[in-house]
Amino acid sequence: MRPVTRNLILAIETSCDETSVAVVADGTEMLSNVVSSQIDLHARFGGVVPEIASRSHLETLEPVLEQALEEAEVSPTDLAAVAATNGPGLNGALLVGVTAAKTLALAWNKPYVGVNHLEGHLFAAFLERPDIEPPLITMLVSGGHTSIVHVRARGDYDVVGSTIDDAAGEAFDKVARYLGLGYPGGPVIDRIAENFEGEPIHFPRGMMDGTLDFSFSGMKTAVINYVRKHPDTPNDALAAGFQEAVVDVLVSKCMLAVDRFGVATACLGGGVAANSALRQRFAAECDARGVDGLVPARQFCTDNAAMIAAAADWRLRADGPTPLDTGATPNLRLGSRA
Amino acid sequence: MGVAVGTDGTVLAKCSSLTDRRHAEEMTPMVQAVLDEAGRTLADVDRIVVDVGPGRYTGMRVGITTAKTLAFALSVPVVSITSFELLALAAPDHRGPVFAVVDARRNQVFAANTTTGGPPLVMSPDELVRVLPAETLCVGDGADRYRDEFAAVAEVAPGIVPNVAAAALLTPDRSGEPGTEIQPLYLREPDAAINIKTRPGGDSS
Numbered sequence: 001m002r003p004v005t006r007n008l009i010l011a012i013e014t015s016c017d018e019t020s021v022a023v024v025a026d027g028t029e030m031l032s033n034v035v036s037s038q039i040d041l042h043a044r045f046g047g048v049v050p051e052i053a054s055r056s057h058l059e060t061l062e063p064v065l066e067q068a069l070e071e072a073e074v075s076p077t078d079l080a081a082v083a084a085t086n087g088p089g090l091n092g093a094l095l096v097g098v099t100a101a102k103t104l105a106l107a108w109n110k111p112y113v114g115v116n117h118l119e120g121h122l123f124a125a126f127l128e129r130p131d132i133e134p135p136l137i138t139m140l141v142s143g144g145h146t147s148i149v150h151v152r153a154r155g156d157y158d159v160v161g162s163t164i165d166d167a168a169g170e171a172f173d174k175v176a177r178y179l180g181l182g183y184p185g186g187p188v189i190d191r192i193a194e195n196f197e198g199e200p201i202h203f204p205r206g207m208m209d210g211t212l213d214f215s216f217s218g219m220k221t222a223v224i225n226y227v228r229k230h231p232d233t234p235n236d237a238l239a240a241g242f243q244e245a246v247v248d249v250l251v252s253k254c255m256l257a258v259d260r261f262g263v264a265t266a267c268l269g270g271g272v273a274a275n276s277a278l279r280q281r282f283a284a285e286c287d288a289r290g291v292d293g294l295v296p297a298r299q300f301c302t303d304n305a306a307m308i309a310a311a312a313d314w315r316l317r318a319d320g321p322t323p324l325d326t327g328a329t330p331n332l333r334l335g336s337r338a
Numbered sequence: 339m340g341v342a343v344g345t346d347g348t349v350l351a352k353c354s355s356l357t358d359r360r361h362a363e364e365m366t367p368m369v370q371a372v373l374d375e376a377g378r379t380l381a382d383v384d385r386i387v388v389d390v391g392p393g394r395y396t397g398m399r400v401g402i403t404t405a406k407t408l409a410f411a412l413s414v415p416v417v418s419i420t421s422f423e424l425l426a427l428a429a430p431d432h433r434g435p436v437f438a439v440v441d442a443r444r445n446q447v448f449a450a451n452t453t454t455g456g457p458p459l460v461m462s463p464d465e466l467v468r469v470l471p472a473e474t475l476c477v478g479d480g481a482d483r484y485r486d487e488f489a490a491v492a493e494v495a496p497g498i499v500p501n502v503a504a505a506a507l508l509t510p511d512r513s514g515e516p517g518t519e520i521q522p523l524y525l526r527e528p529d530a531a532i533n534i535k536t537r538p539g540g541d542s543s
């Protein structure tokens with residue numbers, strides 16, 4: 001058994017299509033982080049089906065919970081708290097994790113902590129680099145979100161830029177579906193682009209000059225229009241070109257925010273931050289500016305409970321437990337707890 | 339939704355609410371409140387009985403998640419019981435067959451002949467009316483909702499809800515299972531075609 005003097009948090013994440021349970025010590029040291037992905041269940045629908053996600057969480061949560069405790073080699077009595085993502089996300093999916101966490105808190109006589117999923121993504125950075133300190137800029141890119149967050153301090157966030165239409169991951173999914181490449185679009189396009197050696201098609205960037213906001217819907221339309229005009233274009237040239245355009249916009253905007261707020265640290269987060277081209281370009285641009293650019297390991301970019309535990313550790317210290325008579329908030333905003 | 343604590347054929351405490359929305363908020367505090375009222379703690383619990391449906395998916399999942407998680411944390415078995423059985427236990431005495439009828443929305447009901455048993459039915463109220471045996475009594479929110487249709491061919495006892503207190507007493511003659519074995523009784527496939535694009539505030543990682 002591990003020493004029990006540390007602050008051990010068990011966290012549950014079920015906001016979308018991953019069932020995950022993690023145990024984290026002192027908000028930074030990951031003892032376990034079990035993730036069960038439902039991607040195969042949703043692939044034939046080309047997107048996440050909420051009712052399928054909810055049913056799958058209910059079935060998978062217990063085995064995942066058991067494995068997370070086993071791998072962490074902790075017993076429930078050692079825990080300081082039990083946490084769960086309580087928004088934003090799919091209502092039915094969130095309720096499974098929230099209900100399980102509250103029930104465990106009751107049964108084990110521990111405090112319960114409800115965690116904002118987006119705040120979890122922000123805290124993923126601290127899992128690998130406990131040394132970094134705000135102020136910093138974090139760009140959150142996923143299937144549901146694309147935003148640039150000015151983290152002034154832990155708990156003090158300003159969303160300084162966000163998408164006005166599709167999220168980046170959604171745009172990848174839509175373009176991949178249009179080109180018949182499969183689901184999920186991000187990883188598929190990433191793989192194609194990585195192996196592509198020709199000249200990518202150049203698409204307009206949709207920079208929305210001067211603002212930190214994004215628009216990806218026009219870029220998706222540009223791909224469709226291009227294919228209509230040039231039906232013989234190989235898919236890999238289109239996919240590589242689209243990815244290049246998206247990455248260009250994302251990194252340019254992020255660097256604009258870094259310059260505008262004069263921060264010395266920039267982080268990536270969210271599922272799309274697993275994209276190789278985005279990771280490389282982001283790291284290179286940070287280097288060129290002399291900014292500490294943090295690209296978390298892929299397991300901390302995609303949805304995972306370790307980042308929820310990291311955020312819960314801080315939230316518990318900052319404002320104490322969440323009452324047991326709270327539920328989930330599907331459209332929870334960053335900075336709100338419930 | 340409801341929670342009850344019972345032992346040796348006696349209900350020690352029970353609580354229920356007619357909420358259609360706040361299951362997740364109310365369930366955990368209700369478990370605590372009922373135990374407190376019974377003067378017991380979770381450590382005293384030897385088995386858990388859970389209504390596995392059919393019913394509203396969200397409510398079912400809150401109840402079943404609570405039961406499975408309690409079973410995991412306390413290392414105790416779970417007994418599943420269906421909404422049909424709980425409705426039958428709440429129904430008034432009746433000489434003919436008793437049908438438990440649960441509103442399935444989208445002009446369908448889940449129904450079961452609780453007197454003879456047999457597989458549950460998923461059909462429109464009109465279809466059910468045609469197959470009901472003579473002298474049937476219908477109970478449940480499906481019977482309430484389509485009362486006029488059913489009243490033409492059967493008796494309807496209105497306002498009957500699953501009897502959670504009775505569930506607490508049913509345990510002795512039923513063997514429990516590990517929580518992982520507990521399966522919700524959805525009785526209908528997820529409606530993927532309708533729901534595929536609804537991701538309010540959703541986040542596919």
Ligand SMILES: [Zn+2]
Pocket residue numbers: 117121142270271302303541542543
């Ligand atoms: Zn996410």
